[in-house]
Amino acid sequence: MEKKIEVLKEAKKFVSENEGALGKGKGKRWFAFKMMMAKKWAKFLRDFENFKAACVPWENKIKAIESQFGSSVASYFLFLRWMYGVNMVLFILTFSLIMLPEYLWGLPYGSLPRKTVPRAEEASAANFGVLYDFNGLAQYSVLFYGYYDNKRTIGWMNFRLPLSYFLVGIMCIGYSFLVVLKAMTKNIGDDGGGDDNTFNFSWKVFTSWDYLIGNPETADNKFNSITMNFKEAITEEKAAQVEENVHLIRFLRFLANFFVFLTLGGSGYLIFWAVKRSQEFAQQDPDTLGWWEKNEMNMVMSLLGMFCPTLFDLFAELEDYHPLIALKWLLGRIFALLLGNLYVFILALMDEINNKIEEEKLVKANITLWEANMIKAYNASFSENSTGPPFFVHPADVPRGPCWETMVGQEFVRLTVSDVLTTYVTILIGDFLRACFVRFCNYCWCWDLEYGYPSYTEFDISGNVLALIFNQGMIWMGSFFAPSLPGINILRLHTSMYFQCWAVMCCNVPEARVFKASRSNNFYLGMLLLILFLSTMPVLYMIVSLPPSFDCGPFSGKNRMFEVIGETLEHDFPSWMAKILRQLSNPGLVIAVILVMILAIYYLNATAKGQKAANLDLKKKMKMQALENKMRNKKMAAARAGGRYVYVCNVCNFSFSFSFFLSFFFFFAFSPLDGEWHYCREQVIPQSLPSTFLALLRHHIQGIWLFSSGRKKREMKMWAYKLGSSDF
Amino acid sequence: MGGSGSRLSKELLAEYQDLTFLTKQEILLREVLDNETGSERFGDCLRQHSEAHRRFCELLPQEQRSVESSLRAQVPFEQILSLPELKANPFKERICRVFSTSPAKDSLSFEDFLDLLSVFSDTATPDIKSHYAFRIFDFDDDGTLNREDLSRLVNCLTGEGEDTRLSASEMKQLIDNILEESDIDRDGTINLSEFQHVISRSPDFASSFKIVL
Numbered sequence: 012m013e014k015k016i017e018v019l020k021e022a023k024k025f026v027s028e029n030e031g032a033l034g035k036g037k038g039k040r041w042f043a044f045k046m047m048m049a050k051k052w053a054k055f056l057r058d059f060e061n062f063k064a065a066c067v068p069w070e071n072k073i074k075a076i077e078s079q080f081g082s083s084v085a086s087y088f089l090f091l092r093w094m095y096g097v098n099m100v101l102f103i104l105t106f107s108l109i110m111l112p113e114y115l116w117g118l119p120y121g122s123l124p125r126k127t128v129p130r131a132e133e134a135s136a137a138n139f140g141v142l143y144d145f146n147g148l149a150q151y152s153v154l155f156y157g158y159y160d161n162k163r164t165i166g167w168m169n170f171r172l173p174l175s176y177f178l179v180g181i182m183c184i185g186y187s188f189l190v191v192l193k194a195m196t197k198n199i200g201d202d203g204g205g206d207d208n209t210f211n212f213s214w215k216v217f218t219s220w221d222y223l224i225g226n227p228e229t230a231d232n233k234f235n236s237i238t239m240n241f242k243e244a245i246t247e248e249k250a251a252q253v254e255e256n257v258h259l260i261r262f263l264r265f266l267a268n269f270f271v272f273l274t275l276g277g278s279g280y281l282i283f284w285a286v287k288r289s290q291e292f293a294q295q296d297p298d299t300l301g302w303w304e305k306n307e308m309n310m311v312m313s314l315l316g317m318f319c320p321t322l323f324d325l326f327a328e329l330e331d332y333h334p335l336i337a338l339k340w341l342l343g344r345i346f347a348l349l350l351g352n353l354y355v356f357i358l359a360l361m362d363e364i365n366n367k368i369e370e371e372k373l374v375k376a377n378i379t380l381w382e383a384n385m386i387k388a389y390n391a392s393f394s395e396n397s398t399g400p401p402f403f404v405h406p407a408d409v410p411r412g413p414c415w416e417t418m419v420g421q422e423f424v425r426l427t428v429s430d431v432l433t434t435y436v437t438i439l440i441g442d443f444l445r446a447c448f449v450r451f452c453n454y455c456w457c458w459d460l461e462y463g464y465p466s467y468t469e470f471d472i473s474g475n476v477l478a479l480i481f482n483q484g485m486i487w488m489g490s491f492f493a494p495s496l497p498g499i500n501i502l503r504l505h506t507s508m509y510f511q512c513w514a515v516m517c518c519n520v521p522e523a524r525v526f527k528a529s530r531s532n533n534f535y536l537g538m539l540l541l542i543l544f545l546s547t548m549p550v551l552y553m554i555v556s557l558p559p560s561f562d563c564g565p566f567s568g569k570n571r572m573f574e575v576i577g578e579t580l581e582h583d584f585p586s587w588m589a590k591i592l593r594q595l596s597n598p599g600l601v602i603a604v605i606l607v608m609i610l611a612i613y614y615l616n617a618t619a620k621g622q623k624a625a626n627l628d629l630k631k632k633m634k635m636q637a638l639e640n641k642m643r644n645k646k647m648a649a650a651r652a653g654g655r656y657v658y659v660c661n662v663c664n665f666s667f668s669f670s671f672f673l674s675f676f677f678f679f680a681f682s683p684l685d686g687e688w689h690y691c692r693e694q695v696i697p698q699s700l701p702s703t704f705l706a707l708l709r710h711h712i713q714g715i716w717l718f719s720s721g722r723k724k725r726e727m728k729m730w731a732y733k734l735g736s737s738d739f
Numbered sequence: 740m741g742g743s744g745s746r747l748s749k750e751l752l753a754e755y756q757d758l759t760f761l762t763k764q765e766i767l768l769r770e771v772l773d774n775e776t777g778s779e780r781f782g783d784c785l786r787q788h789s790e791a792h793r794r795f796c797e798l799l800p801q802e803q804r805s806v807e808s809s810l811r812a813q814v815p816f817e818q819i820l821s822l823p824e825l826k827a828n829p830f831k832e833r834i835c836r837v838f839s840t841s842p843a844k845d846s847l848s849f850e851d852f853l854d855l856l857s858v859f860s861d862t863a864t865p866d867i868k869s870h871y872a873f874r875i876f877d878f879d880d881d882g883t884l885n886r887e888d889l890s891r892l893v894n895c896l897t898g899e900g901e902d903t904r905l906s907a908s909e910m911k912q913l914i915d916n917i918l919e920e921s922d923i924d925r926d927g928t929i930n931l932s933e934f935q936h937v938i939s940r941s942p943d944f945a946s947s948f949k950i951v952l
Contacts, residue, residue: 012840012850074951078824212916213937216889217872218944220896222828222859223951230827234898241897241905245912637924 068092072512078225080521081233084470085223087479088512090535094483095504097190101183101490102497108179109172109494110153116166117159124409125563126151126158133407144305145421154424154495157417157563163578171583173565173575180491180554184547187487191540198533215240229521260331267329271344274322278315278348279355285311286359290366309429312352316481317437320345320474342473346538349481350545357488357549360422364557367415374412375561381410414563416492419553423489424496430482431503438514442468446518470519475511476535484542491550790952791856794822795849813846824950829895833875859950868948869938873931883928889914 069092077085121127128136128151136147145154152158165172219237224230289308292300303310323344327337385404446467449460460466482500490496554573559566566572580589594600798818816835825831838855839847847855857863858871877884878891890910897903905913921929921937929937938944 012848012854016850077951210920210937210940212913213921214941214943216893216896216913216917217876217934217938218941218947220829221947222949223947224827225823227827230829231898234829234896234903238897238903238905241893241913242909245905245909245916634923641924641926 068095069508069512072508076512076515077223079229079516080470080519081221081224081229083472084515084521087470087472087475088508090476091479091504091508091511093194094479095501095508097187098483098486098497098500098504100186100190101486102501104179104183104186105490105494105497108175109159112165112170112172112175113153113159116168116170117172118165120151121406123160124406124411125160125414125567127406129411130405130407145424150417150421154493155417155420156492156494156565157414157560159565161565161567161569163582171579174579176494176565177572177575180550183490183497184487184543184550187543188540191536191543195533195536195540198536212244215244226521232521263329263331267326270326271323274319274326275344275348275351278319279351281311281315282352282355283359286356286362290363306425306429309426310433312356312426313430313433315352316349316478317433319348323348338473342477342534345474345477349477350542353481353484353546356426360419361549364415364419364553367413367418368558370413371415371561374410378410378412412560412562414560415557416560416564420489420493420496423485424493424499427482427485427489427496427499427503430478430485431507434478434507435510438511442514442518467518467520469521470515477538480535480539480542483539484546487543488546488550491554788853791853792849794952795852798822810849813841813848814852815846819847819852824952829898830875833878837871837874856950856952859948861949861951865939865945866935868945869935870931872938872944872948873934876934883930884934885928886914886918889917889929 069088073085073088073092076088118126128147132147135141138147141147142149149155150157159172159176161173163173164170215237219240221233224233285308292304292307320341323341327341330337330340332340449467453460482503486496486500555571559569559572561567566575569575569578580592795814798814798821799812816832816839819835820826820831825834828834834855835847836844838851838858839845840851841848858867873884874880876888876892878888879885884892893910893913894904897905918927918929921933923933923936
């Protein structure tokens, strides 16, 4: 370090001297100014980086978890923190561009029918039970879609609310895609091209220790897992694959998959049935329903998500896979379960939406009748006096159309809330109470609770990550219809961080098998991307093909939600721009763009493949080059030292000296089996002829055995030996 | 005001900053140095170096804790190994030995300590990390990893207990496999470039070869 400091001091002195010297002459002042600005800019960038790093929350907590549990458990919390960041951006977008303008500049509560609690529900609108269900006052507020007015501009700044609502919805989806893709590509870069099996053992030895571990217990676990890893890998490498009783194994695996399908089908049906029942309950009087009936739908989904993975684990016992492969199967099955549940839920929801749209038509007809009646009655009562007070009906008394968008938003919000509660209760009961029980009842129990059956729970990384991913999927689906959903999610993630950090440190023990987290990172991000795609599909479908409700929301009165864009183009942009954009949406142009993108994808794919092949080629060349270098070195050493001619078998490093004449004989008789034979001079202890002959024989027999036992192919090259050639 | 004398001079800090990779912000110290004019990339590294200096001073006896003497003091290995971050590490002695610049190679000065933290920090390049990893794994300091080195390395990784060690045949098999995978020029040892080639393909290395104060 001292040497480095000296060199650095000298370098700095030199640079500062030359800086001054460079500025001599005409452009001196400008140059100095440029330098100063560059320095200030660099300093500003550095300060900004500092500030960004200082803003990163929860660094200490995560570090404590890392040192106690290793990097795989900590990766869950890092993922949670990253999600928090993404949700924060979504929250800022929806809050500042949708909720805040409506709250500040929109018409207040009670001024329009859509913004008022109907007269029938007014009495119970502020009850906690009703609010908890997000009905009543919560429903008629900025939290949900139905509250927003469809006027084109609001407030003194002429803020275009419907346009903003639509664009923010699209932007949220776009931003989420961007951020997930960026994270994935960054991880691919770290991956180094995915050479999975080339350096299996070397990686196990050189990179398996986690230097972040600071806890002796974790270190012990890590030692054990490393040892087990080694032993497994060694036995796998050594043992030939003995296929014992293939048919039994196949039958058991088929059976296990069959059970899994049964479970998936059963859970799908359960959810569908629960949604149907909840629709029936919605028809009944809310006061007659107990708590379970009201929340049945959400509880069913959460409970299924809790218990089915353990069932899958049980079925996996039948299958007898390698643990890593079994983990992948388990993750895949849980993913299928959660996905199936989500989609059944959406299907049931679509059913309800269609019902509501049908209902709307009836209500529309009714309202026109009702209006006509009211006007007739009003005109009748003022038939003589023509200067009566204007026609006025209190907004709470106006009959309402059903608002399917608010209903969708409410469903998602309720689902999220019940999910959160289920998770917390599970952690409390499953982890905390269990840990208390094991800890305190251990003294008066027959067997050792800590090592035996219940023992402390390990932190289930994959289960937690999947739960997080699916929750995020629900947020993405619901946030168009309930702008408050990202805000609720922020609260949830915030409390989840603290709560789970506490639970992990307090009730969990480090895993016995410590898996590396980094390669699974892309796996989880891949699943997140898939969920993002699958959850935005329904939303986009609903935006594009369903008519918005006629009396609630910012798009009421339009035929389709996206017409707001066309309207904006007509009114707010100069006419030439509208013409240009209309040309751009010409089908021919769109098809051409799609074709170009397909071609680009194909080209990039081909380039990537070509580069991989070039990579392999270079590796081979490197190996060949190293071999050649070694042989050349040996030749040079022999040429310098002088001595007898020798044969060097390059593959097995066996060398022996032989006389010039006999070399012909043995070369032609025995050479095909070994690698490269070269002439080179080498300083050699002269050996007696019979012993070298026997050595050669032994060596060739070994070569025959190695070759026929099917081990790795050696390169078979015959070098024409050069008799007395000048290159050595 | 922090009391343990971690007021390193600005120039010294700036120099350290230029030479090490410690550019991330770490655990905050409550000292804020006034007027930052003169040294450029100052603030970010300040806290990390100050934290490192604070931890280093805690290992020194009381009389050596002033700024000047702490920079020159040599901390013997037993003290360094008592740091919680290093205690559980099976390579702790090798790490100390590699970074020590004292002639007897039995103690670390503050600058050695900074070197250590810099190599193990988040922002050090994979090249530097693999270079130092090679030196740490090279138990006999001969510039190559031969079978002896590899077997000692594996023994470090499998822990101290007798039941966790590998048997002789397993060890031989393991080392044979390693050499077959990594030893490109087939000379029976792994040199630095072969090691770096193996490590550069590994996705886990940079994230696991990390120590954070």
